[in-house]
Amino acid sequence: MDLKHTPKAGTYDGSIQGLSQEEWLIQIMDLYQDKVIRLAYTYVKDRKLAEDLAQEVFVKCFVHKESFRSESSVKTWVYAITVNLCKDYLRSGWKKYIHVIDRLGKSKQSPSLTPELTIVQKSEHEALADEVLRLPLKYREVILLYYYKELSVLEISHVLNKKEPSIRTLLQRGREMLRRKMEKGR
Amino acid sequence: MEDPLKQLPEILNKGRMKNITFHDEHRQKVLKKIRQLNRPPAPKSWFYHWFHQSLSVAIGVAFIFIFIQFAQSIPEPLEQKEAEHAAKIPYANQAILTKARHDMRNYHNVSGIDAYQKGDLLTVHIMFPDNLSYQDQVNLSESYLKEVSRLTLNEPYEAQNYLGELWNYVNVKVYTVSANYDLLAAKLQYESNFDWLGTIEKEDGKLRWEQISK
Numbered sequence: 001m002d003l004k005h006t007p008k009a010g011t012y013d014g015s016i017q018g019l020s021q022e023e024w025l026i027q028i029m030d031l032y033q034d035k036v037i038r039l040a041y042t043y044v045k046d047r048k049l050a051e052d053l054a055q056e057v058f059v060k061c062f063v064h065k066e067s068f069r070s071e072s073s074v075k076t077w078v079y080a081i082t083v084n085l086c087k088d089y090l091r092s093g094w095k096k097y098i099h100v101i102d103r104l105g106k107s108k109q110s111p112s113l114t115p116e117l118t119i120v121q122k123s124e125h126e127a128l129a130d131e132v133l134r135l136p137l138k139y140r141e142v143i144l145l146y147y148y149k150e151l152s153v154l155e156i157s158h159v160l161n162k163k164e165p166s167i168r169t170l171l172q173r174g175r176e177m178l179r180r181k182m183e184k185g186r
Numbered sequence: 187m188e189d190p191l192k193q194l195p196e197i198l199n200k201g202r203m204k205n206i207t208f209h210d211e212h213r214q215k216v217l218k219k220i221r222q223l224n225r226p227p228a229p230k231s232w233f234y235h236w237f238h239q240s241l242s243v244a245i246g247v248a249f250i251f252i253f254i255q256f257a258q259s260i261p262e263p264l265e266q267k268e269a270e271h272a273a274k275i276p277y278a279n280q281a282i283l284t285k286a287r288h289d290m291r292n293y294h295n296v297s298g299i300d301a302y303q304k305g306d307l308l309t310v311h312i313m314f315p316d317n318l319s320y321q322d323q324v325n326l327s328e329s330y331l332k333e334v335s336r337l338t339l340n341e342p343y344e345a346q347n348y349l350g351e352l353w354n355y356v357n358v359k360v361y362t363v364s365a366n367y368d369l370l371a372a373k374l375q376y377e378s379n380f381d382w383l384g385t386i387e388k389e390d391g392k393l394r395w396e397q398i399s400k
Contacts, residue, residue: 025191026217029208036208037206038199038206041206051212053206054212058216059216059220062223063223125193126201128191129194129197132191153372182190
């Protein structure tokens with residue numbers, strides 16, 4: 001079942017097609033739980049954090065279900081909440097603190113293994129995934145939403161609240177950046 | 187050549203994303219959270235209500251008390267100005283005026299004398315006997331004013347120039363009339379029907395006389 005074809009939020013009155021609010025949330029989780037947690041992971045790059053953020057996303061979906069507008073599908077609405085929550089987390093002071101601690105820890109753990117050597121040791125596919133996840137956030141999110149989440153440019157513009165031409169430009173630049181990095185890595 | 191990025195879903199889902207899944211325990215946590223959100227708030231204990239209401243009353247009373255204190259501490263501008271103005275003007279003491287009047291009646295045969303102060307103006311009405319010369323009237327008036335001035339300020343008589351420090355603050359008008367004149371009538375219309383008007387300048391304290399009628 002795709003919620004894209006269910007009645008839109010403008011008609012919400014506490015239940016959808018006879019579903020209680022809780023059943024509605026369970027349905028949302030059935031459809032998007034892994035997609036949300038993986039999308040969150042692409043932002044925070046930490047499994048535990050991604051799990052926490054995904055839980056928070058579903059709670060927010062439940063709390064703000066009245067704010068869902070019929071202009072977009074449920075999928076883009078859920079993704080938009082995920083992206084905003086992840087960005088809020090990345091902007092928070094606590095995250096910056098943890099990030100600095102994390103970097104210090106990692107630099108002590110494997111000082112001899114350079115990023116270049118790591119890429120050589122991995123397969124080409126893994127190297128591609130690594131490079132995608134290393135892209136700057138504004139390119140990374142567009143590349144991942146387009147290729148990984150397979151959203152259209154229009155849908156991405158709804159999720160990120162940006163105009164379509166901007167999304168196309170970011171997509172193009174992200175691709176070029178990635179191509180240069182892959183060529184450099186060979 | 188095929189775009190390698192098109193393989194990204196497969197690469198990520200089978201690679202590093204393989205083990206990143208939303209477990210049942212996470213789902214239960216979400217459901218627990220939303221049930222807590224929907225749960226009506228637990229009824230508060232009687233102690234909570236008592237404490238809350240007492241605190242509200244205490245804060246309210248404290249606020250009113252502070253407000254009243256604050257309001258009282260600010261005098262009204264007009265009242266303050268009047269108070270400052272009044273403080274600058276020394277008042278001729280009524281007891282002193284009475285004593286001076288008594289002296290004038292007993293020792294100088296002055297039948298009628300009255301004095302009163304309003305603001306910074308001391309008005310004196312003196313009714314001399316008919317046989318008293320003009321110079322005697324002046325001397326007696328000065329004597330009366332000196333007595334009033336000296337006793338008012340409670341300063342040594344020698345320290346006062348002319349009629350004393352009191353006249354630096356108070357204007358004085360001395361009206362003299364003949365003996366057969368009605369003093370009450372003179373008080374009521376004192377700008378006319380009297381013989382002499384004496385005034386004292388604040389700056390020099392000198393008594394000056396001018397003949398008004400006749």
